[in-house]
Amino acid sequence: ELLLSPLPAGGIAATFQFRTRWDAAPGRGGAGLAVLLKAERLFHSSYHSQAVHIRPICRDASCQAVSWELRQTLTVVFENFSGTQGKKDWSLFKMFSRTITEACPLASQSKIYVDTSVKDKELVEVTPSPTSLHEAIVQGEKRTYAVYDLLSPSLFNTSRSLNVQLKMTWPQDMELSTPVLHAHRYVSGYGLQTGKISTLIYNTHPYRAFPVILLETVPWYLRLYVHTLTIITKGKENKPSYIHYQPAQDRRRPHLLEMLIQLPANSVTKITIQFERALLKWTEYPPDPNHGFYFLPPSGALVPSVIAMKELDMEQSPLFTSLFPSSDGSSYFVRLYTEPLLVNLPTPDFSMPYNVICLTCTVVAVCYGSFYNLLTRTLHVEEPSKGGLAKRLANVIRKLRGVPPL
Known part of the structure; x- marks a missing residue:
């Protein structure tokens, strides 16, 4: 279909x-x-x-x-x-x-x-x-x-x-409808040591609150500080009903953070957590390390009610109904994804090996060439010559004048 x-x-x-x-x-x-x-x-x-x-x-x-x-x-x-x-x-x-x-x-x-x-x-x-x-x-x-x-x-x-x-x-004065639930995420902070991940979840429904499951998967090279996790809604702390955290293992598995959060009606919930950037091995960097590292966006799922979970004959119903399995207006299942993030990590200067190679080759070429020239050159002692015609004429003139010869 x-x-x-x-x-x-x-x-x-x-x-x-x-x-x-x-x-x-x-x-x-x-x-x-x-x-x-x-x-x-x-x-x-x-x-x-x-x-x-x-x-x-x-x-x-x-x-x-x-x-x-x-x-x-x-x-x-x-x-x-x-x-x-x-x-x-x-x-x-x-x-x-x-x-x-x-x-x-x-x-x-x-x-x-x-x-x-x-x-x-x-x-x-x-x-x-x-x-x-x-x-x-x-x-x-x-x-x-x-x-x-x-x-x-x-x-x-x-x-x-x-x-x-x-x-x-589309008329020019036509207003675009705002979704009931939408999310946004960004990275804040300065420098290449620490930073903070912020996730904004919007509930634009005028009178209804929604329970939302937030699933965060963060790579291991971002060291999360779980004690800095804060959830703020309308200026107040919003404690999650359920939280599960699985720490990462270097080069084996990422961080896994799962929370059940209640979103009040007509509210914006801000979820922040601080992290520290790890220093990778030089063989673990991609071909363009200065571009940064992408990591997957978190997913938020609206928990459906019991009324909304109806049994459907999936073999006879259209396939697109599986995207919206609930036909009841009270609750429905929605999965949201924020945009992926681009994070810069401490990156060494990969041009230094090239500079070292150039400097080493220059020093070796100059020093080795000079020493090789001195060690392989043959030295000859030249005896002074008796002089030519001009020197003999000068000595005759000096003798007539009573001056010692050259």
Whole structure:
């Protein structure tokens, strides 16, 4: 399945999900949605992420035979494609440089979902006409999706290829909606010895509080000071309901910090912890050590309520419902990721070996050349000559004048 969702900032997110059983023959990449997976276009996007999920599935009610389900997810975010008259034109060909010519012959279900949920229906135009419409409750809001069933015989009758086009018109005075939960993280401090990691978690809901699990994975070369951990909400200390910390081991495992934090309504929670930078071995530095070191962002997960955890027939329901498994508006499961951080570590001057080599070669060349010249040169003693014609004439003149000869 392919889910196309326009973003408030003007971009578009494309999410691929492929599900198959290991006891079934998988299809090849020459038909169906796999045609759009062109590496040249996917890896030159603004953002992309991949995930693989494996789970057992019972074949019958007694669960005597078990099949293994493999689900692969690929999410890609594309930049704006400007159109005319303030419109944003999207199409499969503009995003992937390809169109869909046929459905996978081995697929039992192959669909494309286009999110057309806007207040004014005239702002969004989808071509060609979808085979059906699907409505779902996502994060407490009603969403409408245009569905293209690739297995439908009438879809490829009019043309040999399917190029879904989406035209959106965004008014200039249109306000972008702020997500209920979002996070931000940064590194503060100066110098290359100590620093501080700060994480901001925003809860913009006007009256509801949320429990959030924060999972931090920090590399071992950042020595965390756990006693400096502070959680501040609305100017007051916010004590976590649960905390688990596993210290790192040098060159073996990173720090693991997990906390359950309550986020009050309409609040900003700031989580800070200090660290010290370690000095690595010179063989452990990357080719460009002055650029810095990246480490993974933390993930925050909203704890779902018991009402929201409903049993769904995952084999019959659309795949994209697994991204938002709750249809209840009271609570839903959300996983947030902050931006990755770039930290500079104490870095030695790697040009010094080159300078030492140049200086050593210069000193050896000059000294060795001089000593070799002195040790191998042959010295000859030259006897003084009796002089030439000019000297004899000068001696005759000096003799006539009574002066001693030269």
